[in-house]
Amino acid sequence: MQHPAFEEVTFQHHTDDATFKKKVRNTTILLSVITIVELVIGLLIYNIHKGESPNELLILMFKGMVCILTLAKAYYIVSVFMHLGDEIRNMIMTIVVPLLLFIWFIGAFIWDGNSYKNLRNTYDKHYKESTMPAKHKGAH
Amino acid sequence: MTTSATLQQTKWWTGGKSPFNMEYGKLMMWYFLMSDAFTFGAFLISYGTIRFSQNFWPDPNVVFNAFPGAGHANLPLAFVSVMTFVLIISSVTMVLAVHAGHNNDKKGVVKWLIWTIIGGAAFLGCQAWEWHHLITGEHVVLADGKLDIIGQTMRGNPWGRLVPEDQVMAALQNTSHETLLQLSQMGHSGGTAAVDHNALSHEQLLKSIQVADLHVREKGPVAFGGYFFGITGFHGFHVFSGVIINIVMLLMTQKGVFERRGHYLMIEKAGLYWHFVDLVWVFVFLCFYLI
Numbered sequence: 568m569q570h571p572a573f574e575e576v577t578f579q580h581h582t583d584d585a586t587f588k589k590k591v592r593n594t595t596i597l598l599s600v601i602t603i604v605e606l607v608i609g610l611l612i613y614n615i616h617k618g619e620s621p622n623e624l625l626i627l628m629f630k631g632m633v634c635i636l637t638l639a640k641a642y643y644i645v646s647v648f649m650h651l652g653d654e655i656r657n658m659i660m661t662i663v664v665p666l667l668l669f670i671w672f673i674g675a676f677i678w679d680g681n682s683y684k685n686l687r688n689t690y691d692k693h694y695k696e697s698t699m700p701a702k703h704k705g706a707h
Numbered sequence: 708m709t710t711s712a713t714l715q716q717t718k719w720w721t722g723g724k725s726p727f728n729m730e731y732g733k734l735m736m737w738y739f740l741m742s743d744a745f746t747f748g749a750f751l752i753s754y755g756t757i758r759f760s761q762n763f764w765p766d767p768n769v770v771f772n773a774f775p776g777a778g779h780a781n782l783p784l785a786f787v788s789v790m791t792f793v794l795i796i797s798s799v800t801m802v803l804a805v806h807a808g809h810n811n812d813k814k815g816v817v818k819w820l821i822w823t824i825i826g827g828a829a830f831l832g833c834q835a836w837e838w839h840h841l842i843t844g845e846h847v848v849l850a851d852g853k854l855d856i857i858g859q860t861m862r863g864n865p866w867g868r869l870v871p872e873d874q875v876m877a878a879l880q881n882t883s884h885e886t887l888l889q890l891s892q893m894g895h896s897g898g899t900a901a902v903d904h905n906a907l908s909h910e911q912l913l914k915s916i917q918v919a920d921l922h923v924r925e926k927g928p929v930a931f932g933g934y935f936f937g938i939t940g941f942h943g944f945h946v947f948s949g950v951i952i953n954i955v956m957l958l959m960t961q962k963g964v965f966e967r968r969g970h971y972l973m974i975e976k977a978g979l980y981w982h983f984v985d986l987v988w989v990f991v992f993l994c995f996y997l998i
Contacts, residue, residue, distance in 0.1 A: 572730065572968075572969070572972060573725065576729065587806060591806075595795070599792070602788070602792070606784055608997075609783075609997045612997075613766075637990065640989050641986055644986050645986065649983075651737075654729065658729060661738075665741060666744065669748055673755070676752045676756045681760070684759060684761065684762065695762065698762040699762045
């Protein structure tokens with residue numbers, strides 16, 4: 568089908584109304600469900616924090632789960648709502664490949680922050696004592 | 708035989724066609740959004756670096772536990788989930804506006820754009836309330852051996868470590884008379900006791916303060932305020948520009964600009980921007996409120 572404004576673009580008209588509405592409705596429900604699951608996990612983390620001796624590993628696992636769920640949400644927003652999934656492959660790659668920089672970006676900088684903390688705790692005992700969270704005290 | 712096979716494969720790069728099968732404006736909107744993703748990404752990663760470099764960081768469930776009209780009730784995550792749903796729903800109405808545009812359905816575009824604008828304005832209203840609540844909040848902190856009452860600002864963070872009661876008792880002796888007056892009034896906002904605190908002597912004031920009710924904390928990391936207000940503010944500014952863009956789109960639609968042009972492609976570009984704002988919020992929500 569011809570694009571209404573540019574003759575060099577072959578316009579793919581989007582699917583018929585019924586299929587489209589179904590897709591939008593399903594995606595909306597999916598995004599809402601993921602958000603609710605995230606909130607439930609957030610409240611779980613809050614309650615673990617309040618406990619006598621919070622299980623750090625369990626908290627870390629829950630936080631990792633929330634991160635994965637957020638990435639899933641981002642994928643659905645971009646591919647369905649923004650229709651990136653319907654574009655041709657070359658175009659998708661020009662957007663997605665540069666974003667791969669984030670893999671290094673996040674890893675390197677968080678590693679750096681952590682390393683700074685460890686060095687400071689090793690060489691500045693006063694800093695460590697005055698900032699370490701008190702053990703077996705509730706967070707609230 | 709061979710021709711039928713080659714006909715299936717469109718040759719995008721031999722001229723006469725747009726290689727990405729996309730008009731210029733939409734492609735450039737995508738590249739703008741990609742660069743904007745790096746800007747937001749850099750802010751959030753910087754926040755992550757500072758957070759990982761600290762021994763103590765405030766628990767978001769303690770910081771963000773208020774709800775409009777609920778007074779001092781402890782409701783972690785409640786208000787921010789309302790904000791998140793408002794933005795998701797306004798993203799959905801934008802999808803419907805873009806779809807109505809594809810069908811050259813002017814009435815549909817107007818209807819869904821109005822809903823999207825309402826959603827964006829509602830989100831901004833929520834954010835204004837949240838900021839106001841944080842900045843004007845009254846929290847008791849122990850600093851320099853005396854008690855002080857501060858809100859969450861760029862310069863002060865009242866969500867440090869909890870202070871044991873014996874230290875609070877000691878700090879009370881050094882606390883100024885004005886602060887003591889404020890402290891004694893904080894717990895009794897109901898005013899049923901009808902005690903004139905101004906008439907009390909310094910010693911009587913000290914006795915009237917219930918240390919256990921104060922929840923005194925140390926000052927927390929200062930960077931928290933800068934990052935929170937900086938990043939949510941930058942996102943809020945994107946929402947604000949998105950609302951303005953959507954209002955412009957609404958006016959142009961109503962004036963029949965797109966009808967005369969024969970297509971509603973501008974709505975599609977505004978839609979891309981609006982979805983991006985929603986996408987960024989998903990990550991701000993993750994970094995500040997959930998983990």
